Amino acid sequence: MKNYTCVTQKSHTLNTATYRKVTCIFILYLPFFVFHYNTKKFYEINCRWFVAENKDVIIYTDGGCDPNPGAGGYGVVLIYGKHRKELSGGFRLTTNNRMEMYAAIMALETLKEPCKVKLYSDSKYLVNAMTLGWIKRWENKGWSKVKNPDLWKKIAGQCKRHKVEFLWVKGHNGNPNNERCDVLALNASKAKNLQVDEIYENNSNIKEMEDFPIHDAQDTKPAAKYKIVEEGQPCRKCSTPVIKKTPRRKKLKPGQSYYFEYFFFCPNCKAMYMVEEAKRYYSENLKDGKQFEKVSAYNLGLERDNHR
Numbered sequence: 001m002k003n004y005t006c007v008t009q010k011s012h013t014l015n016t017a018t019y020r021k022v023t024c025i026f027i028l029y030l031p032f033f034v035f036h037y038n039t040k041k042f043y044e045i046n047c048r049w050f051v052a053e054n055k056d057v058i059i060y061t062d063g064g065c066d067p068n069p070g071a072g073g074y075g076v077v078l079i080y081g082k083h084r085k086e087l088s089g090g091f092r093l094t095t096n097n098r099m100e101m102y103a104a105i106m107a108l109e110t111l112k113e114p115c116k117v118k119l120y121s122d123s124k125y126l127v128n129a130m131t132l133g134w135i136k137r138w139e140n141k142g143w144s145k146v147k148n149p150d151l152w153k154k155i156a157g158q159c160k161r162h163k164v165e166f167l168w169v170k171g172h173n174g175n176p177n178n179e180r181c182d183v184l185a186l187n188a189s190k191a192k193n194l195q196v197d198e199i200y201e202n203n204s205n206i207k208e209m210e211d212f213p214i215h216d217a218q219d220t221k222p223a224a225k226y227k228i229v230e231e232g233q234p235c236r237k238c239s240t241p242v243i244k245k246t247p248r249r250k251k252l253k254p255g256q257s258y259y260f261e262y263f264f265f266c267p268n269c270k271a272m273y274m275v276e277e278a279k280r281y282y283s284e285n286l287k288d289g290k291q292f293e294k295v296s297a298y299n300l301g302l303e304r305d306n307h308r
Contacts, residue, residue, distance in 0.1 A: 055115040056080070059107045062122060062171070062181035063099025065091075065189060069200075072096070073191075074103035075184025077177045078110065085110070086180070090188035091197040098200060099185065100126050101151040108158035117164045122171030122178060124239040130159070130166040134241065147232050150199050228264050228273040240268035257281055 058079040065072025073090035087106055091099070100123040107119065121127055129135050129152075139156055143149035158164070169178050228236065231244040242264040258281045264273040 055113075057111065057115045057117050059104075059117055059119045060121075060169075060175075060177040060181050061100070061103035061107055061119065062178060062185050063101075063103040064096050064182075064185055065094055065099055069093060069095045071189050071194060072099040073185040073188030074099045074106065075181035075186075075188065076103050076107040076110075077180055077184075078107060079177075086184060088184040088188040090191050090194045091200075092194040094197040094200055097123075097125055098148055098151060098197065101148060101155060103181070103185070105151060105154045105158065108155075108162055108164065111162065115162050117162050118167060119164055120167050120169045120175075120178065122169055124168055125234050125241070127166045127168040128240060130155070130164075145231060147230075227275075229275055229277065231264065233264075235266035235269060235271055236273075237271050238266065238269045240266050242266050242271075242273065 060077040060079075061074070063072065063074035071090065071092055072094040073088060076087035078085040078087070087110065089102075089106070094102075100121065104119060104121065104126060108117065111117070129138075135152060135156055138146040138149075138152060143152065146152055169175055171178060171182070228242060232241045234240065235242055243266075244262055245265045246262050247260060258279050260274050260278045261280050262278045264275065265271070266273075
């Protein structure tokens with residue numbers, strides 16, 4: 001009995017010591033777990049409200065170049081509460097469209113944290129692309145037919161980081177912030193040691209496709225007489241990007257020698273643009289009083305040369 005009693009007392013002593021150790025460890029680590037849990041909840045609840053109060057930012061942007069393409073600049077005005085910041089920069093060779101887009105990119109990249117942004121621009125080319133869902137369609141198609149894909153990708157990335165609302169403001173209409181952006185852009189384009197728009201200068205295809213100015217439908221200035229030769233160029237009347245359409249085949253009229261295989265159409269103002277590259281000529285060889293064969297203007301010229 002004595003031996004049994006001793007073993008029991010020893011076992012009871014060991015269990016008590018282990019229990020005390022576990023209790024001490026629990027008491028020591030309990031504040032850490034409580035602090036970690038409360039800190040997480042604090043950031044999830046309180047800091048979410050705090051950050052939301054500091055996200056509202058107003059941005060005005062403008063860009064352009066003279067001539068187009070040519071030396072260009074952009075101007076940005078950022079407004080947060082009582083704080084105000086201005087940005088500007090210039091490139092030695094670029095286009096109006098690229099400067100309008102670059103201004104928006106620089107403004108959004110300057111923000112150090114995700115913000116709720118209202119971005120005002122006088123470029124309908126930029127605003128319509130963002131508000132009418134064009135940029136989503138371009139992204140779904142892999143940016144295959146869009147102009148300036150390098151800049152559109154950056155804008156799409158920034159819109160995923162920030163909650164951006166794009167708003168159109170009429171240019172040169174007395175808006176002080178828009179006028180200030182215009183001054184910043186103009187001064188930046190006339191500065192010395194301008195930056196190099198490497199993607200534009202190194203890509204001849206972009207230079208050919210972007211050789212057209214921007215014009216807003218409500219501007220008092222007349223639209224520039226530039227040629228519509230590519231899908232996506234802004235309409236000469238309202239600056240909405242045009243789309244390519246194929247006309248319905250109609251019965252050949254007497255004396256008709258050519259037709260247009262396709263044309264460009266503005267989905268906004270319904271303007272149509274016929275291009276010389278789409279003109280197709282019927283062959284001069286007649287068969288049973290009907291004209292079937294179609295040839296290009298270039299081939300037709302060769303045929304005529306051979307008959308002489």
